[in-house]
Amino acid sequence: MIKVEALTKSFGRQPVLRALSLEVPTGSITVIIGRSGGGKSVLLKHLIGLLRPDAGQVLVDGVEITSLRGRALDEIRRRYGVVFQGGALFDSMSCHDNVAFPLREKLRLPTAEIAKRVEAALAQVGLEGMGAKFPAEISGGMRKRVAIARALVTEPEIVFFDEPTTGLDPVLVRRFRFTAVVVSHEIPEIFEIADTVAMLHEGRIAEVGPPAAIQASPNRVVRQFIRGEPDNSEER
Amino acid sequence: MSERPLAPALRPFEAVGGWTIAIVDSLGRFGTFFAEALGAVVTPPFKVRAFVDRIDYIGYRSLLIILLTGTFTGMVLGLQIYLTLVRFGSEAFLGPAVALSLIRELGPVLAALMVTGRAGSALTAEIGIMRITEQIDALTVMALNPMRYLVAPSILAGLVTFPLMTAIFDVVGIFGGYLVGVKLLGLSEGTYFGEMQTFVDLHDIMTGFWKSVSFGIVVTWVCTYKGFNVGHGAEGVARATTQAVVLSSVLILVCDYFMGSVLP
Numbered sequence: 001m002i003k004v005e006a007l008t009k010s011f012g013r014q015p016v017l018r019a020l021s022l023e024v025p026t027g028s029i030t031v032i033i034g035r036s037g038g039g040k041s042v043l044l045k046h047l048i049g050l051l052r053p054d055a056g057q058v059l060v061d062g063v064e065i066t067s068l069r070g071r072a073l074d075e076i077r078r079r080y081g082v083v084f085q086g087g088a089l090f091d092s093m094s095c096h097d098n099v100a101f102p103l104r105e106k107l108r109l110p111t112a113e114i115a116k117r118v119e120a121a122l123a124q125v126g127l128e129g130m131g132a133k134f135p136a137e138i139s140g141g142m143r144k145r146v147a148i149a150r151a152l153v154t155e156p157e158i159v160f161f162d163e164p165t166t167g168l169d170p171v172l173v174r175r176f177r178f179t180a181v182v183v184s185h186e187i188p189e190i191f192e193i194a195d196t197v198a199m200l201h202e203g204r205i206a207e208v209g210p211p212a213a214i215q216a217s218p219n220r221v222v223r224q225f226i227r228g229e230p231d232n233s234e235e236r
Numbered sequence: 237m238s239e240r241p242l243a244p245a246l247r248p249f250e251a252v253g254g255w256t257i258a259i260v261d262s263l264g265r266f267g268t269f270f271a272e273a274l275g276a277v278v279t280p281p282f283k284v285r286a287f288v289d290r291i292d293y294i295g296y297r298s299l300l301i302i303l304l305t306g307t308f309t310g311m312v313l314g315l316q317i318y319l320t321l322v323r324f325g326s327e328a329f330l331g332p333a334v335a336l337s338l339i340r341e342l343g344p345v346l347a348a349l350m351v352t353g354r355a356g357s358a359l360t361a362e363i364g365i366m367r368i369t370e371q372i373d374a375l376t377v378m379a380l381n382p383m384r385y386l387v388a389p390s391i392l393a394g395l396v397t398f399p400l401m402t403a404i405f406d407v408v409g410i411f412g413g414y415l416v417g418v419k420l421l422g423l424s425e426g427t428y429f430g431e432m433q434t435f436v437d438l439h440d441i442m443t444g445f446w447k448s449v450s451f452g453i454v455v456t457w458v459c460t461y462k463g464f465n466v467g468h469g470a471e472g473v474a475r476a477t478t479q480a481v482v483l484s485s486v487l488i489l490v491c492d493y494f495m496g497s498v499l500p
Contacts, residue, residue: 048377049377050373050376050377074379075379077376077377077378077379078379080377082374082377084370084373084374085370086369086370088369088370088371088373088374089371090366090371090374091365091369091371101378102378105378105380106378106379106380
């Protein structure tokens with residue numbers, strides 16, 4: 001289980017997260033929704049240990065990770081798979097080598113085994129036979145799918161998706177038994193894959209619950225977001 | 237609780253204090269970065285393939301510019317030194333004068349400046365783009381140390397390629413001086429090379445060697461650091477690249493002076 005307790009983060013004088021608390025149960029898919037620039041990616045970067053909070057804690061199966069460094073943090077990260085917003089594929093490598101990279105460097109598997117796993121991973125995201133292409137030669141959506149293949153090829157326990165938009169096939173997601181945290185502002189696609197939806201607003205979780213409950217929520221902020229209505233909070 | 241506004245008379249002190257803290261902070265981060273890079277250089281696993289790639293990137297691809305600038309630097313030196321020496325009837329010393337100028341001073345400095353302009357800037361831009369496109373973050377969250385994959389191979393490659401580039405620069409420079417002095421101005425071949433053997437000794441070669449080694453470390457350190465700590469977007473990469481080239485060039489000349497003072 002991932003547990004976020006009173007997480008607080010500011011950049012300069014701009015508060016982004018304000019004592020945010022959230023629980024992600026093991027084996028569930030939790031989708032964090034909220035407007036662009038609302039701090040979703042900042043929250044995700046705290047969960048994967050790329051940012052340190054001003055206050056608060058992130059616990060992964062009871063281990064507090066915000067104070068960890070070096071090898072201790074790497075031990076936690078070995079259980080992770082991360083799909084970044086832009087894919088973050090290595091431009092100097094082909095799609096095959098991108099997906100093979102964590103297998104070579106983290107698991108040190110034999111070459112034949114790596115090739116087999118990479119082909120299977122690419123096929124799972126609908127990119128069989130595309131391994132020889134370089135990231136610059138394929139579309140943004142395909143890059144995202146290669147990134148998903150790279151994140152899943154090591155069979156991680158916990159996967160983080162930052163704005164997956166395309167390629168996050170519900171069937172694919174259900175096939176793997178991982179804990180997933182998905183950050184997205186894509187409505188209504190995310191309701192198909194989520195077990196739990198958490199609405200992030202002004203640095204706090206405004207509402208959390210199953211997709212049906214969120215869709216029926218009387219909370220004005222949640223309703224405005226789901227219906228795609230403009231946020232008038234700044235005009236007040 | 238809001239802070240009490242500072243009295244106007246104290247604001248300049250606040251500004252100076254702020255700058256001082258910022259400078260000390262960036263020097264600290266610069267030093268820590270190098271210490272982390274050194275840690276990745278000396279501890280396994282060693283990324284041999286990345287190291288070979290970097291030798292190609294920094295060294296081999298800079299070869300043409302080194303050959304061109306080395307030859308013309310030697311030709312200019314040959315011409316100018318000849319015109320000076322001929323006034324004193326000492327043109328026989330053209331060979332050693334060209335060789336000593338190149339081996340002790342111009343070879344290491346100009347080769348380092350050329351490699352900085354070609355490879356250093358590209359190194360900063362490449363790492364900077366990796367930073368802004370989250371490729372470095374991707375390495376980090378895979379529990380792989382980006383210093384080991386990106387910085388350590390570059391610094392090691394700098395250690396190897398800068399002395400080699402300097403040696404090539406020196407050789408083609410001496411050949412350029414030979415073309416002008418011997419083939420164009422009519423000095424005898426034996427005088428040009430014979431006097432060189434008398435005046436150039438191992439100390440001179442080692443002076444140039446140690447300079448090139450230190451420039452190799454400084455340039456790769458500065459350029460990888462600037463790439464790693466790039467600002468936002470394309471503008472951030474452009475600014476980091478410019479800063480890397482300017483800072484590397486200044487440090488090359490500063491190091492050159494101090495090493496020239498210390499080394500025999």
